[in-house]
Amino acid sequence: MRRSEHGRQSDRRNVSRAILALVMVAAATVAACTPMSGPARPSRPVAAPPQRVETAPSPQNLPRQPGVDAPLPNMTAGTLGNDGLVRVGLLVPLTGRGAGAGQALSNAAQMAAFDMGDRRFVLQPYDTGGTPAGAARAAQQALSQGARLLLGPLFGASARAVGPVAAGAGVNVVAFTTDPGVAGGNVFVMGFLVAEQVDRMVAFAMGEGRTRFGTLTPDETYGYAAASAFRDRVAARGGQMVAAQTYAPDNPDLREPARALRGADAVLIPDAGDGLRAAANGLAYVDIDSRRTRYMGTMLWDDPDLWRESALAGGIFPAPPRGSARAFDRKYTDAFGAAPPDLAVLGYDAVALAAVLARTPGGARFDRATLTSAAGFSGVAGIFRFRPDGTVQRGLAVMEIQSDGTVAEVSPAPLSFDGGGRLGF
Structure with a gap:
């Protein structure tokens, strides 16, 4: 019995090592690209599902192999699974709410399928229409067609609607949402969670010797979520909250809430645009300036227009590894003629992960134990792994806004997770 269990543990470790090594190829594939080169010729193209989904035409430099993956006429669940193919369903809004974001995710997903999929890997896109009911129907169709x-x-x-449908078929779901509340059971959340972002800020600030924290947040859902996560992370890491202030998003004068933050040596401002400018100006007016106090943001700050604000010089924000993210942006732009939105990289990394798991030694592995591998995975957006509760843990870099309107990486993204379940910074 002991020997058998030891063997099983050894197998799991070997699978984890193989998965991590293979997924790192996805990041290397993109990072090695230049603007002159288009995506690699696919060894397995994206399949159209039996019921046609209207999508934008693929660019000419994403070639297909005619006839290899034609639509599947009269295919039923009973006939699927005997053709040696590994089918993965992609559920995104190609019409309705979020169609632009959905198309970008689909584009990036195609890139990953071409780069990483072998001849057995089939990516099947389905339009959710941007609604929970549409997502549930898309999931049912994908499952009936062998996903x-x-x-x-x-x-x-939509993820809440899809979870039970997939669970009934014993299938796991990797959702692109940033809502951690939908994670659990067979649903894993891959979006850039605000809790992960603020934790990176707290860890960096405490590494500088800062222990007194404050928040100046917009009076809206995102601001409340960021402030709540920030309080939790400050307490967990042994820091002290000096004050937590909110403001109306349309209020241009924030001097009064800013005064309450005197005494903090790091302040989180999870906002962008005019709200962020008003917050920074309010803090500077009451002599809480970025030369002495760390202004900290979320990924909303990853905007070159904001970097030109002199009051934000010295401020920091989390971001995926710059090198691989820029290589992905260039490759996407070269292929599709427009720069990708930030979330497009999730489509690439999710499909790259699926393609790698599809060729795991011993057969495709999409089970919970594999998805929650402690070793994690390395993608274009950096290292990530799924916790047992279904939420994602990421390794993010820290960027600092410079006085000349540029940004500099002041703390690189980690390259691996340590054995204790924390990032190996």
């Missing part, structure tokens, strides 16, 4: 893993949907409410 062994579902990637998507985009929105939290």
Whole structure:
């Protein structure tokens, strides 16, 4: 019995090592690209599902192999699984709410399928229409047509609708939503969670010797979520909250809430645009300036227009590894003629992960134990792993806004997770 269990543990470790090594190829594939080169010729193209989904035409430099993956006429669940193919369903809004984001996710997903899929890997896209009901129907169709893993949907409410449908078929779901509340059971959340972002800020600030924290947040859902996560992370890491202030998003004068933050040596401002400018100006007016106090943001700050604000010089924000993210942006732009939105990289990394798991030694592995591998995975957006509760843990870099309107990486993204379940910074 002991020897058998030891053997099983050894197998799991070997699978984890193989998965991590293979997924790192996905990041290397993109990072090695230049603007001159288009995506690699696919060894397995994206399949159209039996019921046609209207999508934008693929660009000319994403070639297909005619006839290899034609639509599947009269295919039923009973006939699937005997052709040696590994089918993965992609659930994104190609019409309705979020169609632009859905198309970008689909584009990036195609890139990953071409780069990483072998001849047995088939990516099947389905339009959710941007609604929970549409997502549930798309999931049912994908499952009936042999999908062994579902990637998507985009929105939290849609993920809630898809989870039970997939669970009934014993299939796991990797959703693109940023709502951690939908994670659990067979649903894994892959979006850039605000809790992960603020934790990176707290860890960096405490590494500088800062222990007194404050928040200046917009009076809206995102602001409340960021402030709540920030309080939790400050307490967990042994810091002290000096004050937590909110403001109306349309209030241009924030001097009064800013005064309450005197005494903090790091302040989180999870906002963008005019709200962030008003917050920074309010803090500077009451002599809480970025030369002495760390202004900290979320990924909302990853905007070159904001970097030109002199009051934000010295401020920091989390971001995926710059090198691989820029290589992905160039490759996507070269292929599709427009720069990708930030979330497009999730489509690439999710499909790259699925393609790698599809060729795991011993057969495709989309089970919970594999998805929650402690070693994690390395993608274009950096290292990530799924916790047992279904939420994602990521390794993010820290960027600092410079006085000349540029940004500099002041703390690189980690390259691996340590054995204690924490990032190996």
